[in-house]
Amino acid sequence: xxxxxxxxxxxxxxxxxxxxxxxxxxxxxxxxxxxxxxxxxxxxxxxxxxxxxxxxxxxxxxxxxxxxxxxxxxxxxxxxxxxxxxxxxxxxxxxxxxxxxxxxxxxxxxxxxxxxxxxxxxxxxxxxxxxxxxxxxxxxxxxxxxxxxxxxxxxxxxxxxxxxxxxxxxxxxxxxxxxxxxxxxxxxxxxxxxxxxxxxxxxxxxxxxxxxxxxxxxxxxxxxxxxxxxxxxxxxxxxxxxxxxxxxxxxxxxxxxxxxxxxxxxxxxxxxxxxxxxxxxxxxxxxxxxxxxxxxxxxxxxxxxxxxxxxxxxxxxxxxxxxxxxxxxxxxxxxxxxxxxxxxxxxx
Amino acid sequence: xxxxxxxxxxxxxxxxxxxxxxxxxxxxxxxxxxxxxxxxxxxxxxxxxxxxxxxxxxxxxxxxxxxxxxxxxxxxxxxxxxxxxxxxxxxxxxxxxxxxxxxxxxxxxxxxxxxxxxxxxxxxxxxxxxxxxxxxxxxxxxxxxxxxxxxxxxxxxxxxxxxxxxxxxxxxxxxxxxxxxxxxxxxxxxxxxxxxxxxxxxxxxxxxxxxxxxxxxxxxxxxxxxxxxxxxxxxxxxxxxxxxxxxxxxxxxxxxxxxxxxxxxxxxxxxxxxxxxxxxxxxxxxxxxxxxxxxxxxxxxxxxxxxxxxxxxxxxxxxxxxxxxxxxxxxxxxxxxxxxxxxxxxxxxxxxxxxxxxxxxxxxxxxxxxxxxxxxxxxxxxxxxxxxxxxxxxxxxxxxxxxxxxxxxxxxxxxxxxxxxxxxxxxxxxxxxxxxxxxxxxxxxxxxxxxxxxxxxxxxxxxxxxxxxxxxxxxx
Ligand SMILES: Cc1ncc(C[n+]2csc(CCOP(=O)(O)OP(=O)(O)O)c2C)c(N)n1
Ligand code: SF4
Ligand SMILES: [Mg+2]
Numbered sequence: 001x002x003x004x005x006x007x008x009x010x011x012x013x014x015x016x017x018x019x020x021x022x023x024x025x026x027x028x029x030x031x032x033x034x035x036x037x038x039x040x041x042x043x044x045x046x047x048x049x050x051x052x053x054x055x056x057x058x059x060x061x062x063x064x065x066x067x068x069x070x071x072x073x074x075x076x077x078x079x080x081x082x083x084x085x086x087x088x089x090x091x092x093x094x095x096x097x098x099x100x101x102x103x104x105x106x107x108x109x110x111x112x113x114x115x116x117x118x119x120x121x122x123x124x125x126x127x128x129x130x131x132x133x134x135x136x137x138x139x140x141x142x143x144x145x146x147x148x149x150x151x152x153x154x155x156x157x158x159x160x161x162x163x164x165x166x167x168x169x170x171x172x173x174x175x176x177x178x179x180x181x182x183x184x185x186x187x188x189x190x191x192x193x194x195x196x197x198x199x200x201x202x203x204x205x206x207x208x209x210x211x212x213x214x215x216x217x218x219x220x221x222x223x224x225x226x227x228x229x230x231x232x233x234x235x236x237x238x239x240x241x242x243x244x245x246x247x248x249x250x251x252x253x254x255x256x257x258x259x260x261x262x263x264x265x266x267x268x269x270x271x272x273x274x275x276x277x278x279x280x281x282x283x284x285x286x287x288x289x290x291x292x293x294x295x296x297x298x299x300x301x302x303x304x305x306x307x308x309x310x311x312x313x314x315x316x317x318x319x320x321x322x323x324x325x326x327x328x329x330x331x332x333x334x335x336x337x338x339x340x341x342x343x344x345x346x347x348x
Numbered sequence: 349x350x351x352x353x354x355x356x357x358x359x360x361x362x363x364x365x366x367x368x369x370x371x372x373x374x375x376x377x378x379x380x381x382x383x384x385x386x387x388x389x390x391x392x393x394x395x396x397x398x399x400x401x402x403x404x405x406x407x408x409x410x411x412x413x414x415x416x417x418x419x420x421x422x423x424x425x426x427x428x429x430x431x432x433x434x435x436x437x438x439x440x441x442x443x444x445x446x447x448x449x450x451x452x453x454x455x456x457x458x459x460x461x462x463x464x465x466x467x468x469x470x471x472x473x474x475x476x477x478x479x480x481x482x483x484x485x486x487x488x489x490x491x492x493x494x495x496x497x498x499x500x501x502x503x504x505x506x507x508x509x510x511x512x513x514x515x516x517x518x519x520x521x522x523x524x525x526x527x528x529x530x531x532x533x534x535x536x537x538x539x540x541x542x543x544x545x546x547x548x549x550x551x552x553x554x555x556x557x558x559x560x561x562x563x564x565x566x567x568x569x570x571x572x573x574x575x576x577x578x579x580x581x582x583x584x585x586x587x588x589x590x591x592x593x594x595x596x597x598x599x600x601x602x603x604x605x606x607x608x609x610x611x612x613x614x615x616x617x618x619x620x621x622x623x624x625x626x627x628x629x630x631x632x633x634x635x636x637x638x639x640x641x642x643x644x645x646x647x648x649x650x651x652x653x654x655x656x657x658x659x660x661x662x663x664x665x666x667x668x669x670x671x672x673x674x675x676x677x678x679x680x681x682x683x684x685x686x687x688x689x690x691x692x693x694x695x696x697x698x699x700x701x702x703x704x705x706x707x708x709x710x711x712x713x714x715x716x717x718x719x720x721x722x723x724x725x726x727x728x729x730x731x732x733x734x735x736x737x738x739x740x741x742x743x744x745x746x747x748x749x750x751x752x753x754x755x756x757x758x759x760x761x762x763x764x765x766x767x768x769x770x771x772x773x774x775x776x777x778x779x780x781x782x783x784x785x786x787x788x789x790x791x792x793x794x795x796x797x798x799x800x801x802x803x804x805x806x807x808x809x810x811x812x813x814x815x816x817x818x819x820x821x822x823x824x
Contacts, residue, residue: 005678017622044615057433064426068437069442197442197446207425208425335710
């Protein structure tokens with residue numbers, strides 16, 4: 001195991017390549033371009049394909065083609081580009097193609113700006129494209145997790161034959177931290193369903209069409225079953241100072257790093273604050289938050305958007321306890337001081 | 349007519365088992381439809397060339413969306429217009445496959461205009477069959493980009509007008525202007541003779557992929573009998589006499605006698621080689637030398653700011669990477685994007701003996717100001733009892749606060765004396781380390797080459813670090 005000082009956007013590519021990523025198709029957009037740049041450097045070196053596509057639409061459809069052909073493929077973009085990929089992601093989900101999509105979220109709506117926001121939670125977690133589909137969404141908050149999830153995403157994509165998102169933000173992509181580089185322990189399943197241009201695969205079909213209503217309903221039911229298995233087996237989260245917490249701060253991604261600092265300061269002042277951080281946004285740690293709400297008295301959701309995960313937290317708590325909200329938008333990151341003051345106000 | 353066109357090709361499934369309903373023998377195409385004719389030509393060629401097993405047929409969105417009912421090949425159904433992108437992905441993943449992108453005119457010339465252009469321009473090893481029937485067949489007869497002037501469709505009830513909808517798009521001519529395509533021909537499916545000619549074009553286009561992995565493009569003028577409301581000879585005549593006037597048939601480009609086969613093979617790499625290829629190497633650190641530092645309780649938050657080009661960001665990465673080599677928790681966060689325009693840059697660095705929360709530094713324990721705007725901007729943010737190191741060779745004022753320690757370090761002047769302005773940032777690294785007694789100077793000197801990855805400048809950077817430390821020592 002080696003230790004390396006890496007940028008988030010580079011770590012994710014190193015993780016992916018070690019997990020067998022052998023194809024990358026993308027289109028540049030700040031703050032995700034460095035992922036394409038790192039992929040351009042490393043993926044061909046490792047024996048794979050890198051191609052800068054003519055658009056995000058083309059890129060996701062190349063991903064669709066590569067995944068159809070059995071490649072371990074990824075793409076990365078940010079808000080406007082993810083919007084363009086939406087149709088293709090829906091196709092990948094419908095055709096049950098394993099692939100990895102990274103979104104380094106920037107400020108929106110429209111062209112917005114390139115600061116860090118979390119405003120694409122709904123776009124990414126709730127679908128974004130059309131139809132009854134879900135993608136697994138991993139939410140890293142450190143460079144180590146950018147690397148780890150670069151690997152994990154490929155494992156999960158293959159395990160479930162499903163697109164997997166990594167949702168990060170401008171800061172997590174840009175920052176550098178030490179990363180422990182480990183060998184992946186991954187099973188590489190045989191993809192005998194893929195279309196490879198061989199006699200054995202010449203009866204295979206990749207499609208999302210089911211013309212007969214009953215067939216499409218059955219297909220959708222099968223997909224929902226798969227999603228409920230994910231909800232049973234793939235929930236990941238982190239807790240901090242949670243056991244005796246009177247107020248639980250819920251945050252994901254970069255916001256959780258600030259919350260972590262704020263909670264530590266509050267603890268020094270004798271306030272029993274704790275942090276709960278979903279690492280998977282789908283499947284969302286519903287049960288865990290629900291259980292917490294039977295103990296902790298108050299909740300504060302901190303997000304860099306207009307309150308998107310907030311809805312999921314409220315749904316999990318089912319009105320049992322008050323859920324407060326603190327947010328910043330536009331590329332601003334909440335400060336430790338702001339969060340601390342918000343908590344003090346709630347606890348007064 | 350050759351027997352193969354009349355008998356059913358073995359490329360087709362005997363029974364269209366994927367087709368819903370009781371009828372598994374007949375296609376979904378209307379009688380006389382160009383798709384049915386072109387399917388037969390393609391199927392026959394794949395059989396004759398013995399490549400059915402290796403073939404991957406990509407169905408578009410349009411009347412040929414169910415190509416996979418018929419072709420016993422690998423099949424992929426693509427989103428509207430994106431077949432050439434899908435083809436690119438699957439071909440690159442399987443360089444030995446034979447990829448067919450089969451598309452209608454709405455699919456290829458309207459919504460998918462960009463994908464076909466770029467796949468052609470890259471010379472992807474695929475064969476494109478493009479059915480120009482001057483209409484959106486599947487959706488019930490709306491205008492296509494290839495509809496003719498005056499043509500009445502459901503969305504051009506007064507006829508296509510040049511004024512409102514523009515001219516019919518001539519894709520073959522456009523594709524033929526590109527460098528990579530090997531062969532571009534427009535054919536028509538209008539009578540036995542023209543179909544026999546089309547057969548040749550189909551075979552040639554596939555051969556170019558099979559033998560040389562080249563990109564070939566065949567546009568087939570065809571009747572959509574349903575939407576034209578013309579059958580048999582009348583429909584055929586329309587193709588020949590009306591459509592062909594605007595879309596002249598013929599070879600638009602052919603370099604098949606002389607082109608370089610573009611093989612897109614992948615390097616074979618063993619897993620063990622990956623770490624090296626990814627620039628991952630074990631750190632070369634003498635644990636004993638860093639031990640007494642890593643046992644120390646440290647919590648430093650730096651803000652480092654100045655002009656772009658002064659090495660502000662690398663000052664930060666050197667500091668934090670050195671911190672990592674002493675087993676501290678570290679983080680580095682740059683300003684990026686528009687913040688960087690107008691020439692200023694800054695970064696947040698944390699070095700801590702405990703896990704780091706936010707990597708953003710709002711209130712630094714130590715501010716490095718390499719220019720006046722940085723001092724103006726961040727002076728007030730420094731924590732009480734904090735430190736400000738400012739480049740006194742460039743900044744014409746002193747910090748105003750009296751609850752901090754201000755160190756006037758002529759970093760640029762010192763760097764100039766060493767012979768390279770650019771090492772001013774390393775002078776500051778040396779000063780910071782000496783002032784805070786943070787890290788082992790010996791380890792910094794030993795690993796600066798590794799960290800900077802610029803072997804050539806190691807000496808002068810070492811000297812600069814030494815000078816910065818010396819300056820602090822001499823301050824007493
Ligand atoms: C993104 C998207 N937009 C629109 C459609 C609806 N649609 C289906 S087929 C078609 C037109 C197909 O026309 P063409 O490519 O000419 O094929 P033809 O049926 O004439 O062979 C359209 C607009 C769709 N399926 N997807
Ligand atoms: S509608 Fe037109 S294009 Fe579609 S099958 Fe019928 S004739 Fe062919
Ligand atoms: Mg058409």
